[in-house]
Amino acid sequence: MKLTNEQQEFIKKNLRDNLRYRETYEELYDHILTAFDHTPDGLSFENAVNKIINDDFGGFNGLAMIEDRYQRTASSEIKRLYLMYLTKCLKLPLISFLVISVAAVYYMVCQPWFGYSILYTCILLINLIPVTLFYIRPIRTGYIWGRIKGSVKNRGFLWLRYIPIAILLGVFGIIPWIFLEDSNPSHWFKNAPPAIITVILIAFMIHTVASYRVYRHDFKVSLPKK
């Protein structure tokens, strides 16, 4: 069954309205159009669309289920990669850089000029990399607002972006509030031993390195070489 341009546009619009991710949109659009190529001419367009969507996907609810499961698979894959790269930072050869970084950060923290504002600036600068990558990623993957759907992996990358925020809240908000009488982060920081501050900064650095490597892995796998 050969489709007219209007019929193809109708399918595109319906899929755009019912699907959330670009990957599933492209894959299912190709599936439906290929199914039309194998559909006998006698069937009306509306009946054929409904038949394909019901038979192959279990209706529009089936499409949503495919997307949910794909999104979960993609997110757990990103988490798995993140943990893998995080672990690699604690193994040779990267651990040697880590040891040097720990020594350098500890030395810096012990200096009299190191204060709360410098710590905050360091954390913000370290975090700038994953946050920038998060916003650059959609541009690199060809996302156009309103025209092209977002990637199914976006949610997984959002999780990566939120980790430092969770650490920040934990370190500077919840932990002092629960465990210390004085919950002011600034006062808590002044009394904290340099080793603790070093651990915090190194944790942010490892997170940034692991996040960067996940992004690099994603592009290496997803984008074809020109």
Added chain:
Amino acid sequence: MYIISCCFIFYLYICTMRDNSLLKGTLQTIILKLLEDNGRMYGYEITQRVKDVSGGGIMLTEGALYPALHKLQADGFLKTTTEIVDGRARKYYLLTEHGGKEVTNKVNEAQAFIEQMQNLLNLKPAVK
């Protein structure tokens, strides 16, 4: 290899007695085996091949195929290539090196399972 693949899918069809819920555990094996025999395939092609080989008895419906493909891809058993066909992007799935090794394991596991099921279903009362 194609004949073995056909026999395997047909055997599963007989065993499952047209009940697709029993297919869930073997879907990944079917996909891996089909890709081993055919090199690279796209989603619709896989559903049609399974339908043809099983004489229409096994239908990969309710979106069972794509989640399985995505899971196999995330597990590193499959990789994809995209080509423009008739003005639209078509995603082909093919086995990775790791996936190629996994096919043998999966098929052996499935065969052992089928044999065990046969033994269980053909149980006769013990003669004293």
